[in-house]
Amino acid sequence: METTFTEQDSLRVITEMIENSKAKIRDNGFFYLLWGWLVLIASLSNFILLIIDYDKAWLPWPILMTGGGIASGIAGYRLGKRIKVRTFFDTAMIYLWYGFLATLFIILFTAAKGNVSWVVTNALIIALYGLGTFVSGGILNFKPLIWGGIFSWVIAIVTLFIPDLYSLLAVALSIVVAYLIPGYMLKSRFNKNSHV
């Protein structure tokens, strides 16, 4: 069989195989939806608790974020076991989000030490998750994430000029635009592609 393998066959094989392995968007939006909903619920419940004058209004954050961290860890571990091929896009995403996590901890640690005000911390965190979606969008070539990232940066600046209480609503708005909308778009795209 190998003796009849012509140059035209070679070209066909290369084109076919590259087509098969080229990076398809395999992201089903799970992580964007998980974190989108958790941050939305945390920011809105924090806002409501402040309005009703509850003294531990910040409580939704540690509870929901820890829960999200555990859920993400389990989902990431399962995903890692399922994938049979690792593309350079996967590696770039992994490094991006680990870098995000490390930077987030540094910002939170700095804020907890009292070196930076919570208003600035808030703006930095919004800008940081904006960076996460902006770069992810670039890697996946998915415009809604890129626009979501840019929108988050604008919101990060806006929070510096509005009362603290309303910055929670700004967080809620940016998370809907930067995580939930692109997350649902990725999900529907993934479902459509998997039926083909």
Add this chain to the structure above:
Amino acid sequence: MFKELDPLLHSQLRLQVMSLLVGVESAEFTYLLEETGATRGNLSVQITKLKDAGYIDVNKSFRNNYPLTTCKITPKGVKAFEKYVEALQEYLKLDKKSRSS
């Protein structure tokens, strides 16, 4: 002058494997099996040939007590693949010329 096509790559299955690996960071044996449609035995033999030539790295490990084989193209393999594609392009150019004359 027409360049010689690398005989190691000028074979359907080995070329399939190299074309799949050139675009990704690493791939499991089962992925290569699914995408090429080859038999387990034949794929295994061709992978060993590519490995012996230093074109790919083969890593054997375990996952959930099952053996797991992962393949990755080496820099030498990428170079060989690029050279093969170049030679192929040259061949097709010559072919076109000879047909039009």
